[in-house]
Amino acid sequence: MLTLSAAGVWILQSRNTYATGIAETRQITLPDGTRVHLDAQTSLHYEATGSGRTVHLRHGAAVFQVAPHPTPFKVAADTWSVRDIGTTFQVLLRHDAPHGTVEVGVAEGEVELTSERHPATPPVRLSAGEETTWEDGSDRPSDKTQTASPGDFATWRDxxxxxxxxxxxxxxxxxxxxxxxxxxxxxxxxxxxxxxxxxxxxxxxxxxxxxxxxxxxxxxxxxxxxxxxxxx
The missing domain is CATH 3.55.50.30 (Phage tail protein beta-alpha-beta fold)
Incomplete structure (x- = not known):
């Protein structure tokens, strides 16, 4: 179902697909209880099977506060995959760079970042306070950096x-x-x-x-x- 909100932004919410419009941020709760904060012009789709839960991030940025569950949780963003290890983290997918870019930052817990385009690269583990960027044209992400403070995590929310x-x-x-x-x-x-x-x-x-x-x-x-x- 596609509707136009009073603020003049398009919101798509159909069969676990969510999207925000220009200058709109939005908080949602996925069927498994995971809380997600979407940045402006962000689109994602959630699906769950017996073996796991997957969010397909199509474009934009989102913060995930993952709900405990017997099955694993991951975010698929283009050729990259971010696996949750009990955490709160952000994924930003860019299509404006020549090869596409993913940016990942962690506020709590840990995640593992991999790329199906570069399967020989070992999973990159990020812990709380760490962030990295991976361009699709590179076989590995940039060096991990430390955020200055917890208030520097996903500042677009503010x-x-x-x-x-x-x-x-x-x-x-x-x-x-x-x-x-x-x-x-x-x-x-x-x-x-x-x-x-x-x-x-x-x-x-x-x-x-x-x-x-x-x-x-x-x-x-x-x-x-x-x-x-x-x-x-």
Missing amino acids: GRLRYRNRPLSQVLADLQRHQKDRLVLLDPELGRLTVTGTLSTRDLKQAYTALEQILPLRFAVQGSGEVQVLRR
Whole structure:
């Protein structure tokens, strides 16, 4: 069933499929009792069999607080699989990178990350406070990093996006999920610049200003509502 909410965002909820619209975050409870917090423009599908529970993350980001159950729980995100070992964790799937990217962070407990495209790579175990990124073009994920504090986990739930040396192209893709106006990067070279800091999704003008202060660029709003990102 497809319906349009009063806020003007599309919500799909049919046979254990859930999705959020632009600038919408949402909390749901899966049939097994697992609590999930979906970021803007996120879609996932849940299925359970006698051998286990699987969430298929199609795009976007979600935090999983996994309910105890006799069968294992995992998140399948494109070619990657994240197996729960009693935990609260986040999975973010990006399609904007040339090869696709998954980002995984753990707040409590542990997870194991694998890639079916690289079966020879041993499972990567992440513990509480650790996060990593795995690009599909690489045979292994980046080195694990430690979050500065528990408050830095999945900050989008509080209207903040936190970055550490992230390409501007990924930052703009994240901001795009939180606004209707189309962001257009006119100079692809700018997309390779890196961003470190925290941006607001509840005050996008403030986010633009912050980026203009640290990078040689400017945001120009067009009459059509399109927002162009130009070199300054």
